[in-house]
Amino acid sequence: MTTSLVEARGVVKRYGPTTALADGRLTVLPGESHALVGRNGAGKSTLVRILTGLQAPDEGTVRFDGEPAPPLTDRDAWRRKVACVYQHPTVVPELTVAENLFINRQPLRRGFISWRRLRSEAAALLATWDVRVDPEARTADLKVEDRQMVEIARALSFGARFIVLDEPTAQLDNREIERLFTRMRALQDAGVTFLFISHHLQEVYEVCQTVTVLRDARWITTAPVADLPRQALVEAMAGETIAEQAERRRTVEPAGPVLLDVRGLRSTAYENVDLTVRRGEVVGLAGSSASGKIELAETFAGLHTPTGGTARLEGAPLPFGDVRGALEAGVGFVPRDRHEQGLVFGMSIGDNATLSVLERLGRFGFVGTDRKRGVATALIERLDIHAEGPEQPVSDLSGGNAQKVVMARALASGPRLLVLVNPTAGVDVKSKESLLARVDSAREDGTAVLVVSDELDDLRRCDRVLVLFHGRVVAEHPAGWRDHELIASIEGVDHG
Template sequence: MITPLVEARDIVKRYGPTVALADGRLTVLPGESHALVGRNGAGKSTLVNVLTGLQAPDEGTVRFDGEPAPPLADRDAWRRRVACVYQKPTVVPELTVAENLFINRQPLHRGLISWRRLRREATALLDTWDVHVDPEARTADLKVEDRQMVEIARALSFGARFIVLDEPTAQLDNREIERLFSRMRALQDSGVTFLFISHHLQEVYEVCQTVTVLRDARWITTAPVADLPRAALVEAMAGEAVSRQEQTARDVVAAGAPVVLSVDGLTSESYQRVDLTVRSGEVVGLAGTSGSGKVELAETIAGLRTPTGGTAQLQQRQLPFGDVRAALRAGVGFVPRDRHEQGLVPGMSIGDNATMTVLDRLGRGGFVGTDRRRGFATALIERLDIHAEGPEQPVSDLSGGNAQKVVMARALASDPRLLVLVNPTAGVDVKSKESLLARVDSAREDGTAVLVVSDELDDLRRCDRVLVLFHGRIVAEHPAGWHDHELIASIEGVDSMPEGVDHG
């Protein structure tokens, strides 16, 4: 029997009432590339935090090469065992490659840094691992793939032979990805072991020998990649519910319904040449992984961001970019992705929070009628079924579900032509989720165009169609009635529609 290089057993990790990992397991053998896959929220990041010594598990054990993991406080011992190369680089961009390789441990001569020795040791390290990068180059000037190799070389210099690659291909094109994979294979031949995390399942089959699946914070399966067909892998990630889901009974949006939102060639650092339309009374979903660009696209339409190219029209008028107030005046209602950071003012009352977008309707000359605002807020509380003592109650007193209803109330208060919802049911209980989604149905029936961005399949089932973004591009469109595994396969990049498909 080969002793695993890394073994995690029965890992449990809680954050207050939230169970981030209920049954984390991983066994990685020396010299392999082992994939860790699962949908957003499956527990991958939590398991990586435990494996890299950033957090201690509440239950369970981690062993390296048969020995117990070192104490969390012994950072040097962790560095000798494991390193993580994240999607966002951790190198210091203004320093040279050599300086980054030996940061905080530069060779000294008489108490001063020996620059000649630093360059010599950096060159030797890069040569040892066949990393073709100039040690005197400024790290900010390197390609993304070369910065990643510098981080890997730095980790190897501590003695670590287990490298976690967290979404390493997210910012690479196809040619760069193939070069990265070639370097990974060469490092494997030299005795380096990888844990490879990617939302692109095609990459798992290209570069990994074994795959572990997490779902709903639990270990589901570990299998040789060659023995696990793609359909079986997607099913393991999606669960058993791969049959067609029943959709909410409703009329099909007429093809002749007026177009409310028209997006043409919208481009930014997060997405490229996006075209889409949303008609009156239509609910369109945007799905994708965390790095797909879906949230950034929605935030652009809502006025939070400014694209680098393209246009968006709301009822044939140019939509303002980078100006939330102007977007509100144009007819956009918005539920942001984080109610705590972006959605609520905790020191204010429910009524203040719910009506802050319509104060101009509640008074004249800059004065707001107290009774009128209280009446308007009370109506919103009843409409959204917010469980509260009244509009004067501090919003900070509310449960998560009721707080989210306040955010939705504010978005609906202005009677928007377009409603943009980002993760509208995140962190709420089942009853609150159903109530919030019912408001989406009501908006639809009123003729409002709705754009829903969510990681929750239940949110997306309310949609007339779902557009899937992958690496910043719309790659698939699913009409209502999709199978879970079909949508997840598109999200994870297993299949895609040809470029040029009409999304309107």
């Protein structure tokens, strides 16, 4: 039998009360491209951090070529074993290719960098691995695919023959993806082994020989790609078969008038998007991290300016690139990250909850304290925020209650369109149910709601879910969809 190049067994990793990986397993053979797939939160990133020596497992073992993994402190030993190329390149853009290849280990002559040797050794390294890039080119001027190949060449120069590719196609078009796959196959023939992580399952079938599935922080299966039909792969990721799935059809109320009407909207993140959201309708947007769904939603909230197309709210054009203008136009917004975008942690609950309606709380630029307190108190009760009162610092709150404050501010202005991005991220089960109940309340009030989420439970509240793939709307699922159907659309699997 061939000795495994990489083997992980019984890997467990906890972060406080959260178990990020309960049973991580992986066996990668030399010279193969091995896919690691799973929904968001399945444990892929945690396993990669352990396989690349960034973190130690709490339990379990990792071995390379049959030998135990090096100590975390021996970074040189890890570089000789494995490297990870992320979807966002880690090269220094202002340096040349040669400088990036040998950063912190430039050849010296009499104590000074030998630039001639640096260029010569860089050219030799690139030629060895058939990476056709000018060693004197500024790295920032390279295409994304070429920057990725520079990172792979740098890793190979340390002696590593195991390369983790984390969402390598997220920023590539179809032609660039095919070129990347051609280079991967050539490197495999030269003895390089890949762990390939992608949300696009059709890529697994194009470039990988073996696939491992993680679900709910546990290993589910490892199988040859040729022996695992796409439907079986999606079911392994979803945890349900078609026969096991119950029908979840919800009666949809008669359609109201269109409130949000989007036609031909396009930008660098999405293209030719048409969609409508009616009064009292909840529409979901699903897709992978690189699908463009978040950028699209943020456009309606005034955070981005598209390059073309129109979006009208009750017949009036939305003011692109103008957050205040979007708020005044009737858009309420819950951003994707409450810490970075949603809350001002130096302020109180009341201050945060009423930021969107300050002009209604006083005259001539002055805010009425009593009036603000009354509005904030009402919002605290409406959202069931567990707090001592409006004056309590928002930094004192749990994650769930802090997210409720963000939701309270979005609802305070009485929006006609409510845009929610990952509205239940990082909250407990009880808070999650409370936040989703607000979605139902908004529907009953006649608000148009757009929900962007990676969580299937968030999307179940929707009257229909649109799926974006590489910036395009590729599918629409009515209420009652089955998990495997939605996941198949998100992953780009063609069931036709």
